[in-house]
Amino acid sequence: MSKTKIIFKHAMLxxxxxxxxxxxxxxxxxENNPYLRFLNIVFVIVGIRQAVKTSIENNNETNYATNYGIAFGTSALGVLFSTIGVLIYVxxxxxxxxxxxxxxxxxxxxLSIYELVFTLIIEGLASSIVGSLMVMQFFKNHQSKVQVTA
Structure with missing residues (x-):
């Protein structure tokens, strides 16, 4: 599966x-309970983890930088899509x-709607960076299970 497909699929997730x-x-x-917004990071981490896991399992990709790019791209795109959803809802x-x-x-x-969107994007990108780094700590020493036959 291509990196773009992995990112898009898990951003939609x-x-x-x-x-x-x-x-x-x-x-x-x-919906007005602000404490429930903290659970959004859990959903971001789930999407990041699944994207990196897919990259490792389907593409046998174990390069840290490549998988971090997939992790951050997935979460950043997910944040962008979610912010667009908030914009449409409001x-x-x-x-x-x-x-x-x-x-x-x-x-x-x-805040105006544009200031709110800017705030949500900055907040989301910060959680994307942190979430990607957290997930990559789990996968940093992960080796692909590729069978080598002689």
Whole structure:
């Protein structure tokens, strides 16, 4: 599987996990609970781990730098897709959600939609870097299980 396919597939996984969790929270009336946003890093780490695992298993790729690139690319694209989802949700479905986000202690202030998007991207990229480094610590000494026959 190509690196691009691995990145895109697992970025979509991250986006679906974050979006699904948001709508599940909304179903239970917890979409305004800012503490639940901390769980998004779990979804990012799951997507990163699966992307690196796929790279190792399908491509026999054990190069740290290559797999870190896949990890960061996956998480950064997942963050971008998720931020676009928030933008669509606030713009088309629930414009009042911007006020709710502005009143939370995590955002705080009176941000415009563009400032909010910028904030979410910066926050997401920071978690992408940290999450990628965390996952790569697990895989740094991983060897591909390639059988060599004489």
């Amino acid at each position: 991250i986006t679906l996990l974050i979006g699904g969790f948001f709508f599940l929270s909304k179903l239970f009336g917890q 713009s088309l479905i629930n414009p009042n959600f911007l006020n709710e986000l502005n009143n939370s202690f995590l955002i705080g202030g009176n």
